[in-house]
Amino acid sequence: xxxxxxxxxxxxxxxxxxxxxxxxxxxxxxxxxxxxxxxxxxxxxxxxxxxxxxxxxxxxxxxxxxxxxxxxxxxxxxxxxxxxxxxxxxxxxxxxxxxxxxxxxxxxxxxxxxxxxxxxxxxxxxxxxxxxxxxxxxxxxxxxxxxxxxxxxxxxxxxxxxxxxxxxxxxxxxxxxxxxxxxxxxxxxxxxxxxxxxxxxxxxxxxxxxxxxxxxxx
Numbered sequence: 001x002x003x004x005x006x007x008x009x010x011x012x013x014x015x016x017x018x019x020x021x022x023x024x025x026x027x028x029x030x031x032x033x034x035x036x037x038x039x040x041x042x043x044x045x046x047x048x049x050x051x052x053x054x055x056x057x058x059x060x061x062x063x064x065x066x067x068x069x070x071x072x073x074x075x076x077x078x079x080x081x082x083x084x085x086x087x088x089x090x091x092x093x094x095x096x097x098x099x100x101x102x103x104x105x106x107x108x109x110x111x112x113x114x115x116x117x118x119x120x121x122x123x124x125x126x127x128x129x130x131x132x133x134x135x136x137x138x139x140x141x142x143x144x145x146x147x148x149x150x151x152x153x154x155x156x157x158x159x160x161x162x163x164x165x166x167x168x169x170x171x172x173x174x175x176x177x178x179x180x181x182x183x184x185x186x187x188x189x190x191x192x193x194x195x196x197x198x199x200x201x202x203x204x205x206x207x208x209x210x211x212x213x214x215x216x217x218x
Contacts, residue, residue: 006053007043010069014039018054018065020047020214022203024104024157025077027193029064031153032081034189036091046214081150103127104158108165112208124170131155132174141183148187156184164200 010016017033019026019042033040045054050061057073058065065075066083074083103124110117134143143151159181162168171178184190195203199217206212 004043004045004051006051009071010041010067012069014041014069016040016067017042018045018058018063018067020044020063022195022200022207022212022214022216023047023063024161026064027157027160028077028154029066029080029084030193031156031189032084032150034192035148035153035187036084036088038084038088038091044214048212078154081154085150104161104165104167107167108204109208111165121170124167125173128170128174128177132177135176135180142180148184148189152180152184153189156190159184160190160194161200161204163197164204 007016015033015038017026017029017040019030021044030042045051045061045063047061047063054065055061057067058075060075062075064077064080065073066080067073074080103120107117107120107124110120131143138145140146142148143155162171162181171181185194195217203212203216206216
């Protein structure tokens with residue numbers, strides 16, 4: 001992936017996503033692209049060995065990064081999702097941003113290192129309880145009604161990875177959140193971007209010891 005040659009211009013009826021297959025933040029953008037039916041192509045970046053041409057487009061070297069036919073470059077997952085929502089307003093989902101980042105990576109990484117994760121686990125329980133209470137009050141399938149909106153897609157990548165970190169027991173006391181997760185698994189955009197538990201676990205195993213296999217499963 002690192003030796004990927006610099007791509008040509010973005011076609012005028014399309015948009016380009018610079019991504020990494022297992023990145024939960026890039027998955028947010030992929031979910032929105034799929035949900036809105038936007039035509040796009042994907043170039044996966046080797047995050048440990050970034051091509052120079054990519055760093056010229058985005059000096060921070062972050063994914064997700066979007067590039068438009070006009071050569072405009074947009075990055076950071078909430079900003080890319082907001083951009084897509086504004087640039088393609090005729091296509092659902094409606095706007096909403098969770099701003100919630102859960103401890104789904106920190107806990108398993110620190111567990112592997114033999115560190116104390118009780119504080120992080122307590123934080124995760126509080127976050128999950130709040131999310132569950134929100135669904136209880138709303139009495140809806142999703143966070144902003146009975147149809148998926150941006151908040152659901154902002155949260156989903158972390159919940160997709162829950163088995164990866166052996167965190168399923170944290171959902172035992174959040175029944176509405178469990179139901180929400182089941183509803184999300186039926187969504188076409190989720191189905192189009194999802195990785196298997198086995199793939200997530202295999203990637204995470206390398207990621208945790210700083211030897212990620214970005215091409216796992218290809």
